[in-house]
Amino acid sequence: MATIVTVTSGKGGVGKTTSSAAIAAGLAQAGHRTVVIDFDVGLRNLDLIMGVERRVVFDFVSVIAGEATLNQALIQDKRLENLSILAASQTKDKDALTEEGVGQVLDQLAEMGFEYIVCDSPAGIERGATMALHFADHAVIVTNPEVSSVRDSDRILGILQSKSKRAKEGGKVHEHLLITRYDPARVENGEMLSKEDVCDILAVKLIGVIPESKSVLKASNTGVPVILDDDADAGLAYSDAVARFLGEDRPMRFVTPKKQGLFSRILGGGD
Amino acid sequence: MALFGLFSGKKKTSAAAAKERLQILISHERQNRNGPDFLPDLQRDILAVVKKYVAVRDDHVSIRLDRAGDASVLELNVTLPEN
Ligand SMILES: Nc1ncnc2c1ncn2[C@@H]1O[C@H](COP(=O)(O)OP(=O)(O)O)[C@@H](O)[C@H]1O
Ligand SMILES: [Mg+2]
Numbered sequence: 001m002a003t004i005v006t007v008t009s010g011k012g013g014v015g016k017t018t019s020s021a022a023i024a025a026g027l028a029q030a031g032h033r034t035v036v037i038d039f040d041v042g043l044r045n046l047d048l049i050m051g052v053e054r055r056v057v058f059d060f061v062s063v064i065a066g067e068a069t070l071n072q073a074l075i076q077d078k079r080l081e082n083l084s085i086l087a088a089s090q091t092k093d094k095d096a097l098t099e100e101g102v103g104q105v106l107d108q109l110a111e112m113g114f115e116y117i118v119c120d121s122p123a124g125i126e127r128g129a130t131m132a133l134h135f136a137d138h139a140v141i142v143t144n145p146e147v148s149s150v151r152d153s154d155r156i157l158g159i160l161q162s163k164s165k166r167a168k169e170g171g172k173v174h175e176h177l178l179i180t181r182y183d184p185a186r187v188e189n190g191e192m193l194s195k196e197d198v199c200d201i202l203a204v205k206l207i208g209v210i211p212e213s214k215s216v217l218k219a220s221n222t223g224v225p226v227i228l229d230d231d232a233d234a235g236l237a238y239s240d241a242v243a244r245f246l247g248e249d250r251p252m253r254f255v256t257p258k259k260q261g262l263f264s265r266i267l268g269g270g271d
Numbered sequence: 272m273a274l275f276g277l278f279s280g281k282k283k284t285s286a287a288a289a290k291e292r293l294q295i296l297i298s299h300e301r302q303n304r305n306g307p308d309f310l311p312d313l314q315r316d317i318l319a320v321v322k323k324y325v326a327v328r329d330d331h332v333s334i335r336l337d338r339a340g341d342a343s344v345l346e347l348n349v350t351l352p353e354n
Contacts, residue, residue: 146289147289150293150297151297154297155300158300158301187286189284190284190286190287191284191286192286193290197286197289200290200294201290
């Protein structure tokens, strides 16, 4: 039995792909056979973030269309032997993702022995996104501490609770809140919703808080999931989140402002 | 400015405003989505009937379903224009 983990948010640009890459790499690092699938048909990007863009020959849609086998389309990560990537199509349109086709690919991945199938959802609530939500066992709701992102996350929660396969069968998708691009200094100044605020509003269990970090751009520049950067605060925060997902109890890090001298504080250096 | 900020702790922050707005909006949106599927259609039909008699704006008719014990209460609010 494979566990399907969908990384979703509603709103675009909040960090779903960054988080999908990090979570998949983290699960693989922890010894679990993992595959990460890009559901953003037409706008693939996971391949770039994973650093495999030059190795994509076949993709998710070509497998569904029967033009390639799953084995031909899966890209084995060169850093982590437990990790594979299934890219999205760049050309086909998103209607290519049929419920039957997606279901068959997921079943086949489970048969191949993958323990975790991480689905990187596109933004919005159209086909790619609803397909990724439909099959979820777990949903990681990626939210920025910002009004439109929080509102969209709540809409996604509504869809999970009414339209997902599990919900329709009378069950429940396990929900996890992942707050990203968190800036503790701005939270302290009252300029940004705090993690407690977001948790209060959405009423979902917090699995991690990823700080706003320069290391994320560096990681995407080089095509290395940020979780593999041991010096990066964001990478360490993702490691903690994955450990919590796997049942470990870890305190939150990087949620208070970096210490500053009294002098720079008086001069207003808090930004 | 930073010094000033230290002493103005009582002023409502923008984050607090965001939280308050979100809580109101989301509780409203959750109510709508937990309602029966026909609620939006019912609202549209009622609006059409009201409009036959009074010129009201679309957003001046609101409808919600509340549960009170074992009964459901359908609440209809129509804001009529001044004249
Ligand atoms: N924690 C972070 N700190 C700084 N930048 C981030 C962080 N998370 C994501 N980003 C940046 O935000 C942008 C959108 O991220 P991405 O993962 O592609 O979002 P999505 O898949 O939700 O559209 C990217 O430029 C990414 O580098
Ligand atoms: Mg993305």
